[in-house]
Amino acid sequence: MKWGVLQFPGSCDERDALNACQIAGGGVNESRLVWHEETDLSGLEGIVVPGGFSYGDYLRAGAIARFSPAMTAVAEFAAAGGPVLGICNGFQVLCESGLLPGALLTNERTRFICRQGELVVGEADSPFLAGLEAGQRISIPFKHQSGRFFAPPDLLEEIEAKNQVAFRYAPGQNPNGSLNDIAGVTNEAGNVLGLMPHPEHAVEAFGGSTDGLALFRGPAPAAGAAA
Amino acid sequence: MIQARVLIRPKEGILDAQGKAVEGALPALGFEGIEHVRVGRIVELQAASADRLEELCEKLLANPLIEDFEIETVSE
Amino acid sequence: MIQARVLIRPKEGILDAQGKAVEGALPALGFEGIEHVRVGRIVELQAASADRLEELCEKLLANPLIEDFEIETVSE
Amino acid sequence: MSEATHRELGLTDGEFELICEKMGREPNGVELAMFSLLWSEHCAYKHSRKLLKNLPTEGPRVVMGPGENAGAVDIGNGYSVAFKVESHNHPSAVEPFQGAATGVGGILRDVIALGARPIAILDSLRFGEPDTERTHYLVDGVVRGIGHYGNSMGIPTVGGEIYFEPPYEQNPLVNAMCVGLARTDEMVRAAAAGAGNKVVLFGSLTGRDGIGGASVLASAELDEGDDAKRPTVQIGDPFEESKLLECCQELLAEDLLVSLQDLGAAGLTSSAGEMASAGGTGIDIDIGLVPLREADMEPFEIMVSESQERMLAVVEPDKVDQVLALCTKWQTASSVIGEVTDSGTFRILKHGETVGEIRVDDLVDGCPLYDLDPQEPAEWTYANRETIEADASPSDIALSLLASPSIASKRWAFDQYDSIVGSRTVHRAGTADAAVLNIPESNRAIAISIDGNGRRVACDPFQGTVEATLECAANLAVVGAEPLGVTNCLNFGNPEKPGVAWQLGRAVDGLAAACNALEAPVVGGNVSLYNETPQGPIYPTPVVGMVGELPDPAHVAGEGWRGGDAIALVGPFDPSLAGSELEKQRGQLGKGLPEGEIAPVKAAIELVREAVRSGAIRTATDVSDGGITTALAELAIGSGVGCEADLHPVMARRSDNPEDALFGEGPGGFVLAGEKAELEKLGGRGVDFELIGEVKGNEVIVKAGDARVEILVEEAAAAFDSLEDRIESDQAGLTH
Numbered sequence A: 001m002k003w004g005v006l007q008f009p010g011s012c013d014e015r016d017a018l019n020a021c022q023i024a025g026g027g028v029n030e031s032r033l034v035w036h037e038e039t040d041l042s043g044l045e046g047i048v049v050p051g052g053f054s055y056g057d058y059l060r061a062g063a064i065a066r067f068s069p070a071m072t073a074v075a076e077f078a079a080a081g082g083p084v085l086g087i088c089n090g091f092q093v094l095c096e097s098g099l100l101p102g103a104l105l106t107n108e109r110t111r112f113i114c115r116q117g118e119l120v121v122g123e124a125d126s127p128f129l130a131g132l133e134a135g136q137r138i139s140i141p142f143k144h145q146s147g148r149f150f151a152p153p154d155l156l157e158e159i160e161a162k163n164q165v166a167f168r169y170a171p172g173q174n175p176n177g178s179l180n181d182i183a184g185v186t187n188e189a190g191n192v193l194g195l196m197p198h199p200e201h202a203v204e205a206f207g208g209s210t211d212g213l214a215l216f217r218g219p220a221p222a223a224g225a226a227a
Numbered sequence B, C: 001m002i003q004a005r006v007l008i009r010p011k012e013g014i015l016d017a018q019g020k021a022v023e024g025a026l027p028a029l030g031f032e033g034i035e036h037v038r039v040g041r042i043v044e045l046q047a048a049s050a051d052r053l054e055e056l057c058e059k060l061l062a063n064p065l066i067e068d069f070e071i072e073t074v075s076e
Numbered sequence D: 001m002s003e004a005t006h007r008e009l010g011l012t013d014g015e016f017e018l019i020c021e022k023m024g025r026e027p028n029g030v031e032l033a034m035f036s037l038l039w040s041e042h043c044a045y046k047h048s049r050k051l052l053k054n055l056p057t058e059g060p061r062v063v064m065g066p067g068e069n070a071g072a073v074d075i076g077n078g079y080s081v082a083f084k085v086e087s088h089n090h091p092s093a094v095e096p097f098q099g100a101a102t103g104v105g106g107i108l109r110d111v112i113a114l115g116a117r118p119i120a121i122l123d124s125l126r127f128g129e130p131d132t133e134r135t136h137y138l139v140d141g142v143v144r145g146i147g148h149y150g151n152s153m154g155i156p157t158v159g160g161e162i163y164f165e166p167p168y169e170q171n172p173l174v175n176a177m178c179v180g181l182a183r184t185d186e187m188v189r190a191a192a193a194g195a196g197n198k199v200v201l202f203g204s205l206t207g208r209d210g211i212g213g214a215s216v217l218a219s220a221e222l223d224e225g226d227d228a229k230r231p232t233v234q235i236g237d238p239f240e241e242s243k244l245l246e247c248c249q250e251l252l253a254e255d256l257l258v259s260l261q262d263l264g265a266a267g268l269t270s271s272a273g274e275m276a277s278a279g280g281t282g283i284d285i286d287i288g289l290v291p292l293r294e295a296d297m298e299p300f301e302i303m304v305s306e307s308q309e310r311m312l313a314v315v316e317p318d319k320v321d322q323v324l325a326l327c328t329k330w331q332t333a334s335s336v337i338g339e340v341t342d343s344g345t346f347r348i349l350k351h352g353e354t355v356g357e358i359r360v361d362d363l364v365d366g367c368p369l370y371d372l373d374p375q376e377p378a379e380w381t382y383a384n385r386e387t388i389e390a391d392a393s394p395s396d397i398a399l400s401l402l403a404s405p406s407i408a409s410k411r412w413a414f415d416q417y418d419s420i421v422g423s424r425t426v427h428r429a430g431t432a433d434a435a436v437l438n439i440p441e442s443n444r445a446i447a448i449s450i451d452g453n454g455r456r457v458a459c460d461p462f463q464g465t466v467e468a469t470l471e472c473a474a475n476l477a478v479v480g481a482e483p484l485g486v487t488n489c490l491n492f493g494n495p496e497k498p499g500v501a502w503q504l505g506r507a508v509d510g511l512a513a514a515c516n517a518l519e520a521p522v523v524g525g526n527v528s529l530y531n532e533t534p535q536g537p538i539y540p541t542p543v544v545g546m547v548g549e550l551p552d553p554a555h556v557a558g559e560g561w562r563g564g565d566a567i568a569l570v571g572p573f574d575p576s577l578a579g580s581e582l583e584k585q586r587g588q589l590g591k592g593l594p595e596g597e598i599a600p601v602k603a604a605i606e607l608v609r610e611a612v613r614s615g616a617i618r619t620a621t622d623v624s625d626g627g628i629t630t631a632l633a634e635l636a637i638g639s640g641v642g643c644e645a646d647l648h649p650v651m652a653r654r655s656d657n658p659e660d661a662l663f664g665e666g667p668g669g670f671v672l673a674g675e676k677a678e679l680e681k682l683g684g685r686g687v688d689f690e691l692i693g694e695v696k697g698n699e700v701i702v703k704a705g706d707a708r709v710e711i712l713v714e715e716a717a718a719a720f721d722s723l724e725d726r727i728e729s730d731q732a733g734l735t736h
Ligand SMILES: Nc1ncnc2c1ncn2[C@@H]1O[C@H](COP(=O)(O)OP(=O)(O)O)[C@@H](O)[C@H]1O
Pocket: D042, D043, D052, D055, D065, D066, D067, D068, D069, D070, D071, D084, D086, D110, D264, D265, D488, D489, D490, D522, D523, D524, D525, D526, D527
């Protein structure tokens, strides 16, 4: 599957995400980085908005990156049903740009955290969850400073009612004070998914877990069918 | 030229982690009787006109879902 | 009870990395004619008295080495 | 220039006279500022360079040694790793968050300047005891600062160490190490070459950051304002550096640069001066072409500004446009500010008009090097204080050691660092004794360790430094790695004092002896002197960083053991309370450590390394602070299973004092756990070997003669995890 991984000034995890795309694709090297000024996404079958500190995370995480030309193209790609995965800073960018509901606030304890943790797969209907079952636990690193998911009460209710929760932190493992333990959500259609934890850092055995691969493999059949 | 000052605060009802951290640190430093600490941002800038400041705040400087903003301007 | 508002800004001459990044991003967002962007913090709190606010700012809220602060109070 | 000026700038009368003699006239303000910085201890190494010549610097794997921005060793398949450790002690004492952040930024740029991509950061920190507001403030700021910079740059912080000792209370140490990966044939040197080539400055704008002491040169006019407002604190901007890194990588990949250099201490003066010196050329810099953050800067300010996130490159004239275009792509400012010449002179121009002119040799190599006047102090010169009750039982002592700030878990700190970005991290701080990074490019992994116990070095500078170096090698052995090269940072007090001079000389001798024995060349480092306050000097603290390689990251011994495992003690471990954590708690520290031979320790290191590499041993750790009991307790805490061990063989073979066996420290001890039959294969191999117990139950039980430690694993864990609460209580962390 041909992924495009966005690269903003200040992105950090874009090579890791590209690496994950490649491993998920059985080592085939057909994915590529997409510079933030690019607007032509033709030929790409999926988009990753990766983690890092786009524009230094200054002002507010994701606030500046969402205005990049590439994000306009990503919005069109998503509107046409293309799969878009936002990881960490990418999740923040997708929320800021309105492609996903909610917002991400500074961790309750205000500190950056980096540790391995467990997620419970939610009920959301999304191609990214194709290889996972609702209720299943997966082990994925948590790594962020502004990962506290927030939505005002009515929006939160809507997200829950429409089954847009993709992942929750396993009981007792919520590292940041996210509402309803939410670690990741999808848009209504399910083709856009954002999460704070880092599946691209759980793709090789030496790192301790390969549970993250499922997310990169999930949309492959759908993309194949579309092509 | 306009000198503008934008105050951006966490919306009422949202846990303000930084404000809470400040409150938590007060007793050990011997400060008493201080409460309701809220931490926000201030952005100061010079603009040719005030026309689009509101838009700038809504689009970039603040996130209306979680933050309120207030613009104060002084013409120079 | 006193309602206090503390404005904390990077000192004149000190690199303001956030202000610089915001200013740099504005033209691409279609905002022209905006300059001298400085980003700081605002801390609002309630205190039993204004006596030790200065000290609070110096010790905890601001870093006097790199930041200036300004305290505005309203009695309630 | 008044005579007082050069003194205020830190030059001695003799040095000033020498400058006048070399120039044939008195220097003007710009020139004096430049001399004062390049002839400072920091840049000229005037009290340490003679000693450093004793370090072994050569070996078959060395690609770049001391003299370059960082050292580098070959790791096969056309790749090298570049690494260096550097201090940022003073700036961190003044402003911990920015001091630590810019310390990381600075060491990253040294590695970036070689054309390497940084792949790991380690930090080595020293603070006072964690009971004071000041220590809390420093720890909070430093840890956040390191995390802020490394995390934002996307470079994992994979290891480090934190010690808490009273002599660091006013003068904390913040040492950061960076490791980078490069294709060997694409690495660049810093030497300027080719008269007529252009000098390009890129990165952040130049402001008044870090001008500090030199500001006495400011003209009266500028002095009229409030001088206190003149900024001296350097502010780090990792976003700018992140762009700079990618920009440098692309410039080098496109083969657009002749040479590259970072701007560190003394800014443009040192980088341009050292580039010209290394290349045997001259250089012209026009300060009128330097992009400024503030309009009214004086020439000397521009020449010595320490604004962060800037690089200097030498570029052939026909490639300049491409270079500037790439900088624009990465949204980083750039401009041509000068030219390489064949004059041998460093010329400073302002819009074409000469404002300063110095022979490159005079500036860079002209500073006199001083001999030290070492004198061993007759007695222990540091304070002692008792913090443990005299009648504490062995179990109480064990818990007290686990809770001791220098031994207790630092996970709360390391969890604030992104340790996994880059997809190479096999082991990070806290999961094995050394960090392990996968290097698929050359079909192997590297291991990195950083170590330096200042207290033991204070007891005996030679032996203490040998031990620090051996501990690095032991940490590497535990993950199956053998040393390739060493970097170091020598943090000491005022070398003009005979006692400190003696510490420094003996420590360098110890480093040389250990590196020679281990055949691990020193490829770079840093020296930080004058770490003292009116309360006295810090403990002499050589921080040793070691990089090694291992064939297979799948065979790395970790710290988790399993019920039923047998426990062995391997190596010529000869524990003593001298200089130990327990002696510190008892307020009984004094001069001297037992001398030990290096060869048998080296043999033990090799045996453990081979055992781990074979895959037969899955649990191994070296015995270090707090002795065997602490090592056993840490393994128990890590896996939640207790143990029962009897140190009788240790007692019988060496000392008869149970406390020495239980809590004594010293080099050359490894605790291994695993299948008894596998462990026994390590016996009879010329290295001391004893089975001392078994993994079981929920208690840590360690016997030595009549003495017995018996603590619940839970209790041990609670003690081990107690530091976070002690340290965090009063910090709000609003620095960013
Ligand atoms: N303790 C030491 N051991 C070995 N080499 C050292 C030591 N201290 C400094 N060096 C070497 O001396 C040179 C100058 O060091 P430094 O001034 O820190 O470099 P830079 O200006 O690039 O930061 C470097 O090549 C460094 O590796």
